[in-house]
Amino acid sequence: MFGYGSLIYKVDFPYLEREEAAVEGWQRRFWQGSHDHRGTPESPGRVVTLVPAAGALCKGVAYRVEHEVFEHLDHREKNGYERHAISISLSRSKRRVGGILYVARADNHAYLGPAPLPEVAAHIARASGPSGSNRDYLLCLADALRELDDPDPHVLALEALLLQH
Numbered sequence: 065m066f067g068y069g070s071l072i073y074k075v076d077f078p079y080l081e082r083e084e085a086a087v088e089g090w091q092r093r094f095w096q097g098s099h100d101h102r103g104t105p106e107s108p109g110r111v112v113t114l115v116p117a118a119g120a121l122c123k124g125v126a127y128r129v130e131h132e133v134f135e136h137l138d139h140r141e142k143n144g145y146e147r148h149a150i151s152i153s154l155s156r157s158k159r160r161v162g163g164i165l166y167v168a169r170a171d172n173h174a175y176l177g178p179a180p181l182p183e184v185a186a187h188i189a190r191a192s193g194p195s196g197s198n199r200d201y202l203l204c205l206a207d208a209l210r211e212l213d214d215p216d217p218h219v220l221a222l223e224a225l226l227l228q229h
Contacts, residue, residue, distance in 0.1 A: 066152050066165040068092055068124035069112040073208040077133050084155040084212055085126035090114040092122060092216055094184050097174035100143045101195035109191035109198035110176060110184060113168035123214035126152050144172035185225035202226055
């Protein structure tokens with residue numbers, strides 16, 4: 065299983081192995097609404113999904129998990145995310161393995177889509193839900209990506225704008 069957002073830093077599930085990894089042809093975007101974690105149905109937050117992008121490389125973390133862990137992950141990622149089969153490049157072992165990631169497609173009920181970065185940052189600054197503030201989600205993700213040596217321009221630009229608020 066490949067984590068590219070909160071699954072990098074909020075690991076609330078058991079795993080057998082964890083390794084830094086990457087997937088090709090995808091980029092992170094704060095285009096998915098969060099009605100259940102970082103926002104509410106009346107005021108959704110914005111969280112990351114992956115969108116196809118030729119030539120892009122998205123770093124994250126690969127987890128080897130027992131099959132029953134997916135019941136928990138399916139519930140955690142229920143707000144518009146679907147399982148997607150993917151090829152994962154493992155950093156340490158230099159192997160490619162098949163895996164699963166959760167992606168929120170543009171046709172799901174919670175999709176918010178693109179918007180100007182200042183608008184997205186302002187949205188994140190004011191949103192909060194049962195799992196905490198949307199602001200903390202963005203800041204924790206930016207810190208986790210720095211630890212992975214992944215200077216994701218979209219995330220870092222939003223972080224810079226958010227810190228101006």
